[in-house]
Amino acid sequence: MKVPALQKSGTEILMQPARLQRVALALAKHGVLLPLVFVPPFVWAVAEGAWSFALALLIPALAGAVLWATVIRLPLPKDLRQVEAVVVLALLFVVTPLMSVPAFTVLGMSPLDALFEAMSALTTTGLSMAGSTNDWPFAAFFLRSWMQWCGGLAMATAVLAMLIGPGATARKLGKVSLDEGDRIASTRSRARQLLGAYAGLTVVFGLAISASVGSVPEGMLLTFSAVSTGGFAYRADSVAGYSGLTQTLVILASLAGAVSLLAIALAFRGAVRDAWNIGSLQRLGLWCVGAVTVLVVLMYSLGQDSYAVLMWNLLSAISTAGFSVGDMPAAPALLLFFTVVMMVGGDLGSTAGGLKLARLSTLMRAAKHATRAPRLPDNAIAPLREHGQVVKDRQLIALMAFLLFYVTSVMVLWVAFLAYGYAPLPALFDIVSAFSTVGLSTGVIAPDIPAPLKAATVLAMLLGRLEFVAVILLILPNTWVTPPQRR
Secondary structure, three states, X not given: OOXXXXXXXXXXXXXXXXXXXXXXXXXXXXXHHHHHHHHXXXXXXXXXXXXXXXXXXXXXXXXXXXXXXXXXXXXXXXXXXXXXXXXXXXXXXXXXXXXXXXXXXXXXXXXXXXXXXXHHHHOOOXXXXXXXXXXXXXXXXXXXXXXXXXXXXXXXXXXXXXXXXXXXXXXXXXXXXXXXXXXXXXXXXXXXXXHHHHHHHHHXXXXXXXXXXXXXXXXXXXXXXXXXXXXXXXXXXXXXXXXXXXXXXXXXXXXXXXXXXXXXXHHHOOOHHHHXXXXXXXXXXXXXXXXXXXXXXXXXXXXXXXXXXXXXXHHHHHHOXXXXXXXXXXXXHHHHHHHHHHHHOOOOOOOOOOOOHHHHHHHHHHHHHHHHHHHOOOOOOOOOEEOOEEOOHHHHHHHHHHHHHHHHHHHHHHHHHHHOXXXXXXXXXXXXXXXXXXXXXXXXXXXXXXXXXXXXXXXXXXXXXXXXXXXXXXXXXXXXXXXXXXX
């Protein structure tokens, strides 16, 4: 006798759908973010006299302000479900780029190219469809870098607070008076602390980079993109034309953005030991040293001599910022190594993309644990532990699902590029760059790629920035439907 599907899994009965009214209210409450994104570049556009561009920025800013004003007196529901918070986050990353499309079309871009540019900015990727930017007003560069800064902040706060939820790293931040109350209060408390760390990094590096460049506006553009690990630059050659001091400061800012903002927040509060004990600094530091060592060995064995250029680009790839001081290597072994580095990315809780170092650390512990399990007695209780805490099955399931989503998505898009006749390794490099929100490119993803691949890359950047689950939940019909009750 066939067992009904409904009876195969009790979790189907327990699952809570996203309530459309709650989602709409929460999204409207976040309408205030649209003025935050569009008003600063609007002001700059007005100062420059770029009136068409200014108008294209003013409209979404006003729309967001009006939307927020209509619900300002309505309290955010205290029973907001996690699925609803995740869906709202995904919608913010869809609506904001769509609202910025008119601004980029004013610059002469097609609607699809404008959407690509906007999504690349908000997801802190840095890939571009702009063929030439010589006639752009400065406000347009400001919009791209500012959107990257805003997108990096949204990930650092919303994903940590909503997607990760309470856990080992959250408890460590809790030692410095993090509110562990209801989800809304906890979200706001974490957001405030991480905002302080994010703003602190921006101010410190903004002053230093602006001084080295000799221009505050240009220096702040670099800083916005570096701290958010975004990679958009004011100059066409990325950072190749800047001084060695500026390049060094930019890469340091990018690497700082690839460290967990929990650690940065603790360090700014003077809890240096607690910041170190989180482990993010150690993971990123060891990864940088190890990756640079492998690069040097590979370059020596291949007879390469552009050590400084490739080493700088490698550190940029590790941070997933995507700044470059020269062309990417043509040697297949080096290109494949860079691809792996981009796939790994920075650390969990940072503005960086990729699989994340903390996740790989958990995987290695799980592999080590798997080799020990067969040698234990049958009745032994030896759960997988990390930093003294038991790693729950739910965490491992989420980790394995993320890896599956990432690898499968990369392979699907790679096959699509191969079907259009692109070279395998350069195409794989650029695809991983999009999914890991890096922005480095071999020239495959360029303004002349076919429209279907361009649209697919837009989706890739969104999936990579939101780490798949949020976007999948947004489009799944079951997210919005209450499961039928068992009779």
